[in-house]
Amino acid sequence: MTTQFQLIAKITPKPEHMQDVRDSLTSILAPTRAEPGCLKFNLLEGRSGDCFYLDEEWTSDDALAAHYEMDYIKPIFAKYENWLATPAEIHKMTALA
Numbered sequence: 001m002t003t004q005f006q007l008i009a010k011i012t013p014k015p016e017h018m019q020d021v022r023d024s025l026t027s028i029l030a031p032t033r034a035e036p037g038c039l040k041f042n043l044l045e046g047r048s049g050d051c052f053y054l055d056e057e058w059t060s061d062d063a064l065a066a067h068y069e070m071d072y073i074k075p076i077f078a079k080y081e082n083w084l085a086t087p088a089e090i091h092k093m094t095a096l097a
Contacts, residue, residue, distance in 0.1 A: 003094070004039070007064070009054040010089040017083040018050075024076045025052060031072055037063020 013021040025043050032041045040057035058064045067073060080088065 004057070004059050005061075006040075006093045006095060007054070007056040007058065008091045008093070009056070010051055010091075011054065011080075012051040012085045012088075013083050014085045015050070020079070021052060021083055024079065025054070028072055028076065031070070032067060035063070035067055035070070037066060 011021060011025070022045075029041060029043060032038055037059040038056070039059060040055065042055040044053040044055060045051075046053065056064075058067070068077075
């Protein structure tokens with residue numbers, strides 16, 4: 001059985017794709033927040049202005065896997081191959097206190 005967890009994703013676009021990535025991430029906020037397994041899904045921009053962070057909380061690994069299969073997520077992942085300077089950094093965590 002999987003348990004609730006938090007996830008931080010660092011997304012670093014190529015400079016010429018900053019706006020593309022910003023727009024794509026903004027477009028998925030509402031539908032992702034409406035997913036049954038999503039407890040939190042916030043978009044932040046690094047103070048340096050060269051990367052984005054997704055601050056997420058999910059009920060389970062299965063809920064996150066279902067999110068990755070959504071029709072509005074798959075096309076973005078495909079574009080990331082060309083848009084990102086480095087692969088997205090994904091960190092899954094469990095709250096301690």
